[in-house]
Amino acid sequence: MTDITDRQQLSYIAAQAADARVNLELETEGMTLNIGPQHPATHGTLRIVAKLDGEQVIAADPVMGYMHRGYEKLTEVRTYPQVTTLINRIDWLGSFANEVPFILAAEQLMEVEAPPRAQWIRTLLFEMSRIANVVLFLGDMAVQVGAVTPVFFAFRDREHILNQIEAATGGRFHPNFDRIGGLKDDLPAGWVTETKQVMKKMRSFCDEIENLVMGNEIFQARTRGIGVIPADIGLSYGLSGANIRGSGVDWDVRRDNPCGLVYDELDWRVWTHPDGDSFSRFWVRLQEVREATRMVDQLLDGIPAGPVMAKVPRIIKVPAGEAYVETENPLGVMGYYVVSKGDLVPYRVKIRSASFNNMSITPWLLKGVYVPDIITILGSLYFILGDIDR
Amino acid sequence: MIAELSYWQETAIRVGAGLGAVLLVAGTLVYVHLFKMVSFMQSRLGPMEAGPYGSLQLLAEVGKHLQKEDIFPRKADRFVFAAAPFVVLASTFLLVVVVPGGPDAWFVNNDVGIYLAMAVSSVSVIGILMAGWGSANKYSLLGGLRATGQLIAYELPLILAVVGVVIQAGTMNMQGIVFAQAEGEIFGWGGIGNPYILTQGVAFLIFLIAMQAELTQSPFDMPIAESELVSGYMTEYSGMRFLMFFIGEFATAGVFSAVAAVLFLGGWYIPGIDPTDNIMNVLGPLVMFAKIVILTFLVFWVRFTFPRFREDQLQRLAWKFLIPLSLANIVVTAIFKVWI
Amino acid sequence: MSPLSSTDAPTQGEDSTETEDTDATPASDAVREAMLEQLTGELGDALVGHHIEPGIDLTVRVTAAAWAETAAFLRTGMGFGYFNFLSAIDWLPSPFGRDMDSQVDLTLEQDEDADAGDADIEPMEQGLAGGDTRFQVLARVNDIVDHRGVTLKADVPDDMTVPSWVEVYRGANWHEREAWEMFGITFAGHPGLRHIYLPGEFEGNPMRKDYPLLARRVKPWPGIVDVEAMPDDADAGGDNEDASTTSADPADAGESTDAS
Numbered sequence: 001m002t003d004i005t006d007r008q009q010l011s012y013i014a015a016q017a018a019d020a021r022v023n024l025e026l027e028t029e030g031m032t033l034n035i036g037p038q039h040p041a042t043h044g045t046l047r048i049v050a051k052l053d054g055e056q057v058i059a060a061d062p063v064m065g066y067m068h069r070g071y072e073k074l075t076e077v078r079t080y081p082q083v084t085t086l087i088n089r090i091d092w093l094g095s096f097a098n099e100v101p102f103i104l105a106a107e108q109l110m111e112v113e114a115p116p117r118a119q120w121i122r123t124l125l126f127e128m129s130r131i132a133n134v135v136l137f138l139g140d141m142a143v144q145v146g147a148v149t150p151v152f153f154a155f156r157d158r159e160h161i162l163n164q165i166e167a168a169t170g171g172r173f174h175p176n177f178d179r180i181g182g183l184k185d186d187l188p189a190g191w192v193t194e195t196k197q198v199m200k201k202m203r204s205f206c207d208e209i210e211n212l213v214m215g216n217e218i219f220q221a222r223t224r225g226i227g228v229i230p231a232d233i234g235l236s237y238g239l240s241g242a243n244i245r246g247s248g249v250d251w252d253v254r255r256d257n258p259c260g261l262v263y264d265e266l267d268w269r270v271w272t273h274p275d276g277d278s279f280s281r282f283w284v285r286l287q288e289v290r291e292a293t294r295m296v297d298q299l300l301d302g303i304p305a306g307p308v309m310a311k312v313p314r315i316i317k318v319p320a321g322e323a324y325v326e327t328e329n330p331l332g333v334m335g336y337y338v339v340s341k342g343d344l345v346p347y348r349v350k351i352r353s354a355s356f357n358n359m360s361i362t363p364w365l366l367k368g369v370y371v372p373d374i375i376t377i378l379g380s381l382y383f384i385l386g387d388i389d390r
Numbered sequence: 391m392i393a394e395l396s397y398w399q400e401t402a403i404r405v406g407a408g409l410g411a412v413l414l415v416a417g418t419l420v421y422v423h424l425f426k427m428v429s430f431m432q433s434r435l436g437p438m439e440a441g442p443y444g445s446l447q448l449l450a451e452v453g454k455h456l457q458k459e460d461i462f463p464r465k466a467d468r469f470v471f472a473a474a475p476f477v478v479l480a481s482t483f484l485l486v487v488v489v490p491g492g493p494d495a496w497f498v499n500n501d502v503g504i505y506l507a508m509a510v511s512s513v514s515v516i517g518i519l520m521a522g523w524g525s526a527n528k529y530s531l532l533g534g535l536r537a538t539g540q541l542i543a544y545e546l547p548l549i550l551a552v553v554g555v556v557i558q559a560g561t562m563n564m565q566g567i568v569f570a571q572a573e574g575e576i577f578g579w580g581g582i583g584n585p586y587i588l589t590q591g592v593a594f595l596i597f598l599i600a601m602q603a604e605l606t607q608s609p610f611d612m613p614i615a616e617s618e619l620v621s622g623y624m625t626e627y628s629g630m631r632f633l634m635f636f637i638g639e640f641a642t643a644g645v646f647s648a649v650a651a652v653l654f655l656g657g658w659y660i661p662g663i664d665p666t667d668n669i670m671n672v673l674g675p676l677v678m679f680a681k682i683v684i685l686t687f688l689v690f691w692v693r694f695t696f697p698r699f700r701e702d703q704l705q706r707l708a709w710k711f712l713i714p715l716s717l718a719n720i721v722v723t724a725i726f727k728v729w730i
Numbered sequence: 731m732s733p734l735s736s737t738d739a740p741t742q743g744e745d746s747t748e749t750e751d752t753d754a755t756p757a758s759d760a761v762r763e764a765m766l767e768q769l770t771g772e773l774g775d776a777l778v779g780h781h782i783e784p785g786i787d788l789t790v791r792v793t794a795a796a797w798a799e800t801a802a803f804l805r806t807g808m809g810f811g812y813f814n815f816l817s818a819i820d821w822l823p824s825p826f827g828r829d830m831d832s833q834v835d836l837t838l839e840q841d842e843d844a845d846a847g848d849a850d851i852e853p854m855e856q857g858l859a860g861g862d863t864r865f866q867v868l869a870r871v872n873d874i875v876d877h878r879g880v881t882l883k884a885d886v887p888d889d890m891t892v893p894s895w896v897e898v899y900r901g902a903n904w905h906e907r908e909a910w911e912m913f914g915i916t917f918a919g920h921p922g923l924r925h926i927y928l929p930g931e932f933e934g935n936p937m938r939k940d941y942p943l944l945a946r947r948v949k950p951w952p953g954i955v956d957v958e959a960m961p962d963d964a965d966a967g968g969d970n971e972d973a974s975t976t977s978a979d980p981a982d983a984g985e986s987t988d989a990s
Contacts, residue, residue, distance in 0.1 A: 033528050040617050055532065055701065065927035072912075073936055076824075077943055108786070144617050146608055146698025152432035218609050218697045235874065236805075238813040238901035251812075251874040322858045324787060324870065324881060326814075337868065337881075339819060339857055350868065352815040360904040371532065372700045375618045389927065 037066050044385030060366035067389040075349040080106050080316050088174040091387045094133030094330040096125045099178040104260040105325040105338040106180045109318045117306040118182035123261045124299040127292045132161040133330035134289050137382050141282055142213045144379030145222045150213050157205040160198040182309035192300050199293040206290050223279035227377035238357035241332025242284040247276035253328040266298050278380035331355050355387035408497045412486050415644035416637050420448050423690040458629035463526050471524035475634035477517030482641045484510035489648045490565045492658050492674030493666050503564035508549050515541040518623050525626040533622025537613030543708040544603035550716035551596040554723040555586050555653045568657035572665045585656035592719045594654040601646045609696040647685035655681050762788040772803050779859040791859040791883040798893035805898055812872040813899035818913040819866045821854050824939040861885050894919035912937035
């Protein structure tokens, strides 16, 4: 499962060689290239200080914090229901997914359980925000390697998903729909049928991307063997999501620890790819979108009847205790370590965001690659800046 | 008719026509391909507000760019930075002079026309390198260097592809190549002449690929590479100088397509009409224009569909595949020319 | 208004050692008991506290000196190859009040050394698995093969230095930089403790409880207005959370202590 494939091993050796080479040639005069904070490839304001030898990177150091909003501090002065408004903005492409682990952690502390219907709808919206998020990646990855058209298709089809999320929650980007003990509202009438249509569109979008991008020889030449992450290195850096599954690690929180969500009752599988390169990360994400559309279909069929809100006090006071809940968010594992002292506000919230860990591998991964590959690798790691900086 | 004019009158007409040919073609390409065709491919409408269906959008863009401040980076090499767009645009204008549009509708009727075209097409490299160097910007510098490496590599297959045509036509005169095609025969049947795409199909493909690289369009757009190098050598340019690069990009696409049309698609002649007929001076440019639009359609179709190569992959394609292939094409052409 | 927080604060893991709430569920959690046993066997006295939430999680507290060894043993000896996160907790009760509507919250100037003996400030209470010091480092690692996870804690001694994990888990690098910058905890052996989020010349450790959130000091949170009692539900105190209205139980609502 966590075996290192030959290709991964080769890349590891190459990185070591690059290290040795850096030491040998320290006296040569390199060039320092500042990629960002304002750069088309960094999805926001990430800065990468790259020391170059020609077009080869000898050292890369990401500089974050241009969008640090101090959410961990801010959560300490907000009541539990108010916190969801903030954490919606962490991964702004799949916002609903940010709320779920926090709410689940609070519910675990309060020993409240959402009614089954709420759990199903939560899972449903969770998977839909995964689609909304990763679809954009599928288009954006093509832009990173130079094809401009697919991202327009991604935006076009993502619109359908956003419309459905808006119809259900009232918010396109930041639904703020999850509540301790359930959901704000039930689904609107006719929503289920419409969503099924949308899922069909998303599947055809996946086929389109497969033909247009993934099958393209140039795309493959640009991504295969680029940015190989050996499984053990990826694990020790704490990579998660498609980044680690692209290295052949069969680990998915949805299947292995589906805390509070109904993944157990669905028929689905976890996709992995043994190569660990940029292409395999793209491939895994593409399969995950497809899997998600199938899961949404099953969820739509299986929503049980009943209330969407459990009985919770009018004023939410969370009993003292500590809880850590993580879920498999679009970008990877996202968790909240919530410490409560029995107040209206959390005492301490540690936000474990996926992109922060995913990006921490970049200094190791970017060593020895060429400038165009920086962009490919960053694109394939797929980070959202709000998810790094929090 | 044109011969009755004095030298100066004739020259003025030809220069004016040359300017028109470059700018009109560039404008049409921007509107038809960049604004509309690509928009439709990307499931959007493109500009719709300025004029009917956005047809005046280009004028608005030009007006906007002309009003913008002409910014020089503080550490820029001012003269080199300022001159670079002119060099790039000059290469385009020099290139267009040898392209004929009719029996008398030519700008310069030169016996070594295609030779001149191939020579001046490389001048733009100097302009791009100047822009990259003069900008005092690392992205620009990387873009300029990439462009140089790329243009030099693809100059070779481009020229070698042309050699096959020259061998077959027996002349380097562009006008002569058109006549050779118009008067050619396919196995004794002269109904449509003999456009060299039929005999030089391989050369045509090589020419198109190399042309795509010369134009620095996707999949060969590393010098611009907007997801990596922001905008490559154009990063620091603004206002009118940026506009000149922008026009140069599209005008060069048009002019290269015109050269390709002359070499492989029969140029301006129409089957069934005597190529020396005076009417061809009117119809010829229209035919050329149509062929340019078709060829540039291919260029932009590819540009907006394909991802880009990496620098080493591009070099590998040029040196290991295109150049041997074009050499083989020359050998085969020569064998046929001599013995058949 | 008196601080709501001081009225009720039953903490779950108040003891420093083995506090299992065996009353709620049939508590035996074989997997986590086994993990704990293995860790105790390896670490011995260095393991100073633990807490098992049956079926949910295991929290283990070790001494700061054994912090790195614990990680090394977890990684190599127990198969916890996945680094999840590393952070810290400041257990100092906030000198600025914990609730948004507390009077202390509105105090602009706060005496710095008043927090130790002041009667308004409740004593420091560490959470699960106990603790003795103000700061604790907090980390979590996973075993992705057997799907286990363990939360680790360690008291940070007075010199604010704990061993670094970078040698064991490469991913700890950035997390330790963040903890260093936010809490002022030094990680001995870290290759480069630089600012990660804040500008290089930034002074102070923002996540410490005695670091004021200036925006709140200058201007009270406008949401406070909503905390006032609603006219139709006078004894409920009220809050600005409208979702629970559909299922709000008056009995539940009345339970909460009303300050006004």
